[in-house]
Amino acid sequence: MPKISEEHRAEKRQQIIAATLRCVARDGFHKTTMAAVINESGLSAGSVYTYFRGKNDIIRAIAESGLTTIAEAITRFTPSHGSEVAAPPPEVAIEAATQHLLDLSEELDVDLPKIALQTWAEAARDPEVRDLMAPEARRIRDAWRTYAEAAIDAGRFRKDADPERIAMVLTGLLPGFILQRLMLGDVTPKIYAAGLTDLLAQPD
Amino acid sequence: MPKISEEHRAEKRQQIIAATLRCVARDGFHKTTMAAVINESGLSAGSVYTYFRGKNDIIRAIAESGLTTIAEAITRFTPSHGSEVAAPPPEVAIEAATQHLLDLSEELDVDLPKIALQTWAEAARDPEVRDLMAPEARRIRDAWRTYAEAAIDAGRFRKDADPERIAMVLTGLLPGFILQRLMLGDVTPKIYAAGLTDLLAQPD
Incomplete structure (x- = not known):
């Protein structure tokens, strides 16, 4: 061809x-x-x-295009194994991931948070749609897991921390960013990251 | 009457x-x-x-009944101002809040996480529904804010930490719990809380 x-x-x-x-x-x-x-x-x-x-073919393509780039954004700030560059602290990683979502919306000229909410609801209702989207959710979790492993190597978390569990929490922060932006309108990547900093900081 | x-x-x-x-x-x-x-x-x-x-009247009632009890669950483990009981650490609070969501589903015999996803999507699409649900989202955020203030008082966070920003992150963790449960099925309140513990623990 x-x-x-x-x-x-x-x-x-x-x-x-x-x-x-x-x-x-x-x-x-x-x-x-x-x-x-x-x-x-x-x-x-x-x-x-x-x-x-049909519609499911398009959903699959959306899931593969849109969400993969979130996973890629997370991978981008994760140094590869054996690299001398240290993984950034989690608040920097969360700010970059949420900012990426907003930048991508602007670039594509569509409201990705809104679309995300629509597709999640459809996944909750239709097992076929859920099965189409689950690998992408897995890819985002895996990207956070790789980040968490690098962050453990960099001494940002305890050596015996479980990277998969840390990845669950970091993955979990993204939908909450989207939803609060919709409902309350006051969350920005910078403020959300600052909140994580406050949550993580050791008391005086 | x-x-x-x-x-x-x-x-x-x-x-x-x-x-x-x-x-x-x-x-x-x-x-x-x-x-x-x-x-x-x-x-x-x-x-x-x-x-x-009409349907919007019912949505309002659902929003007021279901979500308020989440806010109430958060309030329940927040000691009142001036109390001698210290606020629990955030991982205990997150475990209690997510467990409450599952208990409530069982009690009502409906899948609340699934319903949450449906109503969020509708809120993203229909400004009227969003306006119906926004006060409930605000109530949940406020409950976390009150918790964060008590946790700052209890020395769990720095004195200069911003309780509203901490509340944004804690509020943000709930939708991510719901969504990962749906998509990947492996998240439990205990594992999610353990992930937060690993994220918060100071490196050795």
């Missing part, structure tokens, strides 16, 4: 995913039908169905 | 709320119509409409 065609394919896919994200952010998950996606994308039905057979 | 009538009223309301919770957990938010609630409750349409004029 010539290279131009592959690029074209990737571009079309991205165009359909972006249209779906806009639909979900605006109308919620249930009202986002294939017809709505086709309409929003400005492409023909035939063209959209060439790339995605 | 005679007392028996008020009790009867409260019982009917609770019966309708419980029916709504079962509908939402099973079918999601969008498919939970007033007709579905009436059917699930086993009451007449006239009876249900006596208590709630």
Whole structure:
């Protein structure tokens, strides 16, 4: 296949995913039908169905695109094993991860926190959607686990700390950031990170 | 109004709320119509409409009943100002709050984490629902803030720590517990609390 065609394919896919994200952010998950996606994308039905057979194909693509980059952002500030660079403290890591989520929203021009809430609800309702999204949740947890291992190596946590359990707590902080931003509107990456600093600091 | 009538009223309301919770957990938010609630409750349409004029009235009641008890659970382990009892460490507080959520699910015989995810998604989509739920989110944050103030008094955090910021992080841990339980199924209150202990412990 010539290279131009592959690029074209990737571009079309991205165009359909972006249209779906806009639909979900605006109308919620249930009202986002294939017809709505086709309409929003400005492409023909035939063209959209060439790339995605149905809504679940698009959800899978969204899960793989959007959330993977969160895992990648976490991996980015985790030094590789044996590296001389020390892992940053957890508050720096949380600030970077939450800021990445906001930057990505701006870059894609969609409200990713809103979309995240829609897809979680759908995963709670539909086991098929949950199974589509679980590997991505696992990838985010694994990225935090690798960070926690590096942070233990760097002496930021006790040597006998369990990196998987630390990863659960760090993973757990992301949905709470998203939800409080929606409900109360006052949380920023900087303030959230400062709260973690206050929580972690030893009393005088 | 005679007392028996008020009790009867409260019982009917609770019966309708419980029916709504079962509908939402099973079918999601969008498919939970007033007709579905009436059917699930086993009451007449006239009876249900006596208590709630529409779905938003029921959502408000759910928000006020379910989430308030989370705030109450947090308040329960926070000693009142001037008390000689010290506030428990944050990992004990998080374990109690997450365990309360699971106990309450069992007691009400509905999957509260699932319902929480449905209502958050609806709040993200519908500003009216968000406005209904925001005071409850605020109440949970305030309960954590009061806890954080007591924990600062008890010397668990630095004297200059900001209780509101600490409350943001502790509030933030609850949605992440719910979501990881759904997606990965491996988080328990005890393990989550142990993760927080590992995160908070000073390195050797």
